[in-house]
Amino acid sequence: MEIDYKNIKVIGFDADDTLWVNETYFRDAEMEFGKLLSEYETLNTIDQELFKKEIDNLPLYGYGVKAFVLSMVESALEQSNYNISTKSIEAILNIGKDMLNKPVELLDGVEEVLKIVSQKYRLVLATKGDLLDQERKLEKSGLTKYFHHIEVLSDKQEANYSKLLNHLDIKPSEFLMIGNSLKSDVLPLVNIKAHAIHVPFHTTWAHEQVSVKETNGKHYKTISSLRELLKLLS
Numbered sequence: 610m611e612i613d614y615k616n617i618k619v620i621g622f623d624a625d626d627t628l629w630v631n632e633t634y635f636r637d638a639e640m641e642f643g644k645l646l647s648e649y650e651t652l653n654t655i656d657q658e659l660f661k662k663e664i665d666n667l668p669l670y671g672y673g674v675k676a677f678v679l680s681m682v683e684s685a686l687e688q689s690n691y692n693i694s695t696k697s698i699e700a701i702l703n704i705g706k707d708m709l710n711k712p713v714e715l716l717d718g719v720e721e722v723l724k725i726v727s728q729k730y731r732l733v734l735a736t737k738g739d740l741l742d743q744e745r746k747l748e749k750s751g752l753t754k755y756f757h758h759i760e761v762l763s764d765k766q767e768a769n770y771s772k773l774l775n776h777l778d779i780k781p782s783e784f785l786m787i788g789n790s791l792k793s794d795v796l797p798l799v800n801i802k803a804h805a806i807h808v809p810f811h812t813t814w815a816h817e818q819v820s821v822k823e824t825n826g827k828h829y830k831t832i833s834s835l836r837e838l839l840k841l842l843s
C-alpha cells in the first residue's frame with residue numbers, strides 16, 4: 610500500500626545516527642573500557658556486564674553520555690571486585706569527556722535535505738539523551754537554523770510522542786518522524802497512527818534492536834539515505 614504524506618505539517622528528526630554519527634563513539638568507548646578492565650574479565654563479559662548496568666540504570670539516569678559514564682564507573686568497581694585503581698576511574702571519566710568533546714560528523718546529505726524540507730514543513734529535532742549535550746551538538750552541527758525547536762524526550766515511547774503531538778497541536782496523521790531506530794523512531798509512531806520513515810545506521814545499540822515479529826505488518830517506509838526523503842515528499 611502506498612503511503613500518503615500530503616497531510617504532513619511537522620517533521621520530527623531523530624538526531625544521533627540520523628543526522629550525525631553517535632553510536633560509533635559508544636562502540637569505541639566500550640573498547641577502551643574493555644582494555645581498562647582486561648585484567649579482571651574477558652572482553653565479552655566486560656561488555657555484557659556494562660550493558661546490563663546501563664539498562665538497570667536507565668530509569669534513574671536516562672540516556673546519554675553522562676549516564677553511560679556513571680554506568681561504566683559502577684560496572685568497573687563491581688567487575689574489579691573494588692580493586693580498580695583511581696587512575697583507571699579517572700581514565701573512565703576521560704573516556705566520557707572525550708565523547709562529549711567529539712566534533713559533530715554529519716551523515717550524508719543531511720544539510721541539503723534539511724535545507725529543502727524546512728522550506729515546506731516545520732522541523733523539530735526529537736531526541737532522547739542529555740539536553741546540554743544535544744544542544745551543544747546541534748549548535749556545533751550548524752543545523753540549528755533549520756529547526757523550529759529541539760525536543761528532548763526522556764524516552765521515545767508512544768506516550769512521549771502523544772504528548773509531543775499535543776504540544777505541537779497537530780493530529781498524528783500530520784506528523785512524520787524520521788530516524789535510525791525502529792524501536793524509538795518508528796514503531797511507537799506507527800502505533801499511534803502517525804507516520805514514520807526508517808533510515809538505518811550501520812550500528813545499532815543492543816537496547817534499540819527489535820525482532821522481525823515486532824515490525825510485521827507495520828506501516829512505514831525504509832530509505833537508505835536521507836536524500837531519498839526528497840523523492841518521497843515531492
Ligand SMILES: [Mg+2]
Pocket residue numbers: 623624625626627788789790
Ligand atoms: Mg538515533
